[in-house]
Amino acid sequence: MSGWIPQVYYDFLARVIPGYAVLLGAIYLRYGPSRGINFTLRVICEQEGSWVYRVGIGLLVAYLIGVILGELGELLAGRVMRRRDEGLAAGFKRECLEDHSRALEAVGREPVALPPDDLPGTDLMAEQVALVDHYSAGRLLALSGERRLCLVLAFGFFILAIGNLLAYSADLIPRRLVVEGLLFVSMLLLWRRSTRLQERVVRKTCIAWLTNVFGGGLSGTAS
DSSP: OTTTHHHHHHHIIIIIHHHHHHHHHHHHHHHOHHHHHHHHHIIIIISSSOHHHHHHHHHHHHHHHHHHHHHHHHHHHHHHHHHHHHHHHHHHHHHHHHHHHHHHHHTTOOOOOOOGGGSOOHHHHHHHHHHHOHHHHHHHHHHHHHHHHHHHHHHHHHHHHHHHHHHHHHHOOTHHHHHHHHHHHHHHHHHHHHHHHHHHHHHHHHHHHHHHHTTSSOOOOOO
């Protein structure tokens, strides 16, 4: 059970929640606040079948929306994000290696004799850490899920912003311009948050890998 609980948490955080958010945003843009709420309540309360059935269908729909948005985002911007992440990871891994070596020297142990360029990729590091350190692997998965949440939401809001502009060109309701501004600001904040979370993921992955591969703990006797 301890193996699949973090994965369920990741799926809920990275796919179900952004899927629900984008779905509700689409309902709001389509029907407006009052009609959108009435539409949602009718779907939940007035349709045939038990509430468990409706909640299950809602979870499935939100999950599928989250998965599709994530894959579309990877298809359209995956190369840009990978290039950005690789550039960030190279510098962070070098810093973590230097800091870890200094920490080992501080307790009287030999520093890590490994060139920074020879460190494996963070994906491989995470896979290896997952095999030997389930606690660190769970924390890394939670951070990765939060980062994925930000990216999927940012891409979902981008799609909603396009739909909102098209709707504004048809009805010229000024309130849609306010919504457009809010969507744009949200996209920028979510993108910035995803960058900061990527830094944390890389640093924590590298630290966990170095700690488990090169001697475990930092206990020792300073010379």
